[in-house]
Every structure is written in structure tokens, then in C-alpha cells.
Amino acid sequence: MSNSGRGLLFIVSAPSGTGKTTLVERLVQLVPNLRMSRSYTSRPARAGEQNGVDYNFISRERFDAMVGDGAFLEWADVFGHCYGTSAADTDTLLSQGHDVVLVIDVQGARQVRSRGIETVGVFVLPPSASVLEQRLRGRSKDSEEQIRRRLEVACREVHEFSGYEYVVVNDELDAAVDRMAAIVLAERARVKMMRRRAEEIIGTFADGKDT
Ligand code: ADP
Ligand code: 5GP
Numbered sequence: 001m002s003n004s005g006r007g008l009l010f011i012v013s014a015p016s017g018t019g020k021t022t023l024v025e026r027l028v029q030l031v032p033n034l035r036m037s038r039s040y041t042s043r044p045a046r047a048g049e050q051n052g053v054d055y056n057f058i059s060r061e062r063f064d065a066m067v068g069d070g071a072f073l074e075w076a077d078v079f080g081h082c083y084g085t086s087a088a089d090t091d092t093l094l095s096q097g098h099d100v101v102l103v104i105d106v107q108g109a110r111q112v113r114s115r116g117i118e119t120v121g122v123f124v125l126p127p128s129a130s131v132l133e134q135r136l137r138g139r140s141k142d143s144e145e146q147i148r149r150r151l152e153v154a155c156r157e158v159h160e161f162s163g164y165e166y167v168v169v170n171d172e173l174d175a176a177v178d179r180m181a182a183i184v185l186a187e188r189a190r191v192k193m194m195r196r197r198a199e200e201i202i203g204t205f206a207d208g209k210d211t
Helices: 020-030 060-068 087-095 106-114 129-139 144-163 173-188 191-202
Strands: 009-013 034-036 072-078 081-086 099-103 120-125 166-169
Touching: 009 020, 009 106, 009 173, 020 034, 020 099, 020 173, 060 072, 060 081, 072 087, 072 106, 081 087, 081 106, 087 099, 099 106, 106 144, 120 144, 120 173, 129 144, 166 173, 173 191
Parallel strands: 009 099, 009 120, 034 099, 120 166
Antiparallel strands: 072 081
16 A cells, blocks of 8 residues: 555556466465456356456446446457456555556556556566467367467567566466565555655654764
């Protein structure tokens, strides 16, 4: 939580299949006071996915109406379906003092940055293109055509890493989660974040004239 009491906004992006959802789900279990934002999508739920847990699954009509109402902090068409982050949901979490992670694609990340909102961006890379392909196949969620499409998009997306503040290579899962946690903790320890607490502690010291 910053001096203003508002939380920090983290953005995590990675090519589909890199493991960003797996990583961030572990991260929010590990780090207190860190919440993963729940996106809205017009994509149908996959087997095992739950409305209000994995995503807020809504119709295309409702999605378009939310776009018209300016309800999204960012939104994008990703692989033919619409995905968006609710501005109100994010603001509620941040104003409660929670740090929030948006797991969004590179188009969405660009929109948030272009609004001048302060964010900490983490780009997650797979160890190689062939490992990414193995993970997409191993996940068994996508058709062969979808996998090919995801790999094509990945070839373009990986070049966007330099627009982010941090890069994490998702090689070994536990180690990658630890590196993500280290980033969150380091951002929380910045002087601008710690100033109020530091001043409270300093206030418990004598003024130092006699020492
Ligand atoms: P994304 O959200 O980036 O599309 P997922 O979190 O769905 O990716 O992960 C894609 C697949 O890769 C899943 O089957 C997941 O279990 C697996 N995976 C994630 N991280 C690792 C890792 N470090 N090592 C091996 N497999 C991983
Ligand atoms: P999936 O359909 O596999 O769950 O997600 C596909 C892609 O959509 C992923 O790259 C994911 O990061 C992206 N995505 C999920 N939610 C959002 C969102 O709210 N906004 C944007 N821009 N992308 C999102």
C-alpha cells in the first residue's frame, strides 16, 4: 500500500501457453494482500471453468454495452474473443489498499500505460519457442489450428518485452513464482511506498542532538 493508501497495479503479460495464469495463481497464494483481477470475456467457458472464478463470462452484447459505457480500463480482441478489465472492480480493490495483478495481453497493457496510470509491468517468457509449443499441446485446451494461431501471435508478442519493467523466464515453476514474488516485494519496499511507515519509526527516535 502506498502513502496514499492505494494499492499498486501490476500487469503480467506473456504469450498464450507460457504459464502466466499458473504463475499468478500461485503468486497470489504466496504473497499477502495481492489480488488477481477477474476479467470479463465474451468467450464461452471451457470445461472446468467457472463463471465469477476464472472469468466473468458475459454475452457479446453485454460486452459491447460495457465498452459503450466506458466500463473497461482496457479491453482487447484476443484470438477472436473479447476480454476486458473492469475499471470499477480494479478501482475498488486498489482503493481498499490491495495490490492488484492484471493478467492481460500486450494490447491491453499498452492501453493501460497510455492512460498514464502508474503500473509495474512483468513480461513472462517461456524458455524457448519449442517449450511454448509443448506447453500449449500439454494443456490440451486448444485445437491444432488454435495452437498454430497462438504460436504465430507469440512470434510477434515476444518482441514487446522491452515495454515492461521486468522479465521473468518461466522455466522451473517454483523458481519463477519466487522471482515474481521478489518483484512485488521489491516494489513494495520503494522509498515512496515506505515513506509514511519510515517517518512513523523515525518519530520514535529522540531528535539525536545528545547522541
Ligand atoms: P497462459 O495463462 O500463459 O496461457 P497456462 O497457465 O494455462 O498459460 O499454462 C500453460 C500450460 O503450461 C499449463 O498446462 C501449465 O500447467 C503449464 N506450465 C505452466 N508453467 C510451467 C512450468 N514452469 N513448467 C512446466 N509447465 C508449466
Ligand atoms: P484465454 O482465453 O486462454 O483464457 O486467454 C487468452 C488471452 O486473453 C491471454 O493472453 C490473456 O492474457 C488475455 N486476457 C485475459 N483477460 C484479459 C483482459 O481482461 N484484457 C486483455 N487485454 N487480455 C486479456
